[in-house]
Amino acid sequence: MxxxxxxxxxxxxxxxxxxxxxxxxxxxxxxxxxxxxxxxxxxxxxxxxxxxxxxxxxxxxxxxxxxxxxxxxxxxxxxxxxxxxxxxxxxxxxxxxxxxxxxxxxxxxxxxxxxxxxxxxxxxxxxxxxxxxxxxxxxxxxxxxxxxxxxxxxxxxVEAQSPAAVVWAGDWGGSFSRDCVHRDGLADPIVIDSYVMQRACKWVDADVYVPGVTDAATARPELVQAQVEFSVDGGPLQYKWLSYQGRVGNNYRWQWNVAAEPLAYTTWAQYTFAFRYSTDGVNWYRIGLGAGPSGGATRTVQRAF
Structure with missing residues (x-):
């Protein structure tokens, strides 16, 4: 057929x-x-x-x-x-x-x-x-x-060769408040209680630096692959693309919209997560509680409602 x-x-x-x-x-x-x-x-x-x-x-x-x-x-x-x-x-x-x-x-x-x-x-x-x-x-x-x-x-x-590799990522931040304004720093664990669940924004972001890409005169975020890696209650790893938020200094900022996950209508106790970045889709720079190829321990979103 x-x-x-x-x-x-x-x-x-x-x-x-x-x-x-x-x-x-x-x-x-x-x-x-x-x-x-x-x-x-x-x-x-x-x-x-x-x-x-x-x-x-x-x-x-x-x-x-x-x-x-x-x-x-x-x-x-x-x-x-x-x-x-x-x-x-x-x-x-x-x-x-x-x-x-x-x-x-x-x-x-x-x-x-x-x-x-x-x-x-x-x-x-x-x-x-x-x-x-x-x-x-x-x-x-x-x-x-x-x-x-x-x-x-x-x-x-089509590029003649891959861009330079990621050399740094970090500067965690986000918003879990009603004003939906980015704030530097990120608690671990992130606690989602009934107030946050019903009334606040819920997103996490972090920055990445790639020489010749994130500091270039023309922004080309499509050259950077950015994903959240997460697990729900110890289940299998899942990957989702992050959302590009713009340039911050010589870095690009990427966001995970936690509110897009099925928090309200599924049973869960915690999400564990890390971010990862790549310019070739093969070699990844991962950040959790640490940074680098492994990225250290994962961060946590904890349910309290």
Missing amino acids: KSTWKTLALVLPLLAACGGAPAQEPTPAPETQQASLTTPTATVRFFTGWTQEQRGAIVRGGQLTVEYDLYRMTDCHNSTYAGQQAWDTLAYVRFLPGGQMFSGSVKEATGSTTFVSKPFVVTVPSDATSVEMWFFTSGRTCTSRYDSNYGANYPFP
Whole structure:
């Protein structure tokens, strides 16, 4: 079924309301193999609401992961045949100036009518200076659509090499008060009582320094990968991207919105957490109660309501 809809994606000329056909009709190429775990990695994410973000430098010879929210285009989600899904969404990735093209599905079926998004991974050619992407959804009983930025596609720069490594991170701060104002310093543990839970902001931030990046004249936060690493009541580690808050001196500040976690409607006693930063997606500088590759012991958010 996948190959059928891949063929449809190449021959159906219908245009999307959200954008025209790609600037150049692609010729599909085979998906590349998974890159080595020591290879620089970057992720470009496409969200509902027609927004997208880059996490990490896209580097020649490195790995590029494309993550696409399938609910960004839902027109074909009801397309079925003989009780099975009869639609697909394909990612197209073209590198310039060489024109190397890769395409593949970003959908994974989990049942006859259920599905999840699937990352699409390619290796960046050694001569690339930029990359552009677009997407195509088609089905047996639906109007096919492009997501191609009105035919202009979605462009991103490619770097000749990874940025310098992270050399420092720290200066914890945040807000657990009604005024929602950043304050330097961070208690450990952070205690969330009923007042804080119901009336206060709940976020943590910390700064990072990367020479040639965070102190450059032009801000490029996409070159720094920043994540919170956390566990709930000793459970498995989870990772979420941090939110860029801006430049502070020669540093970038990144924030974890603790309020976005399911604090109010799940049972929990404590979160343990640390922040980590990278410029290649492989080597991480971690900060908890310490700093460096290990970062020392984790910090704690404690429930008191």
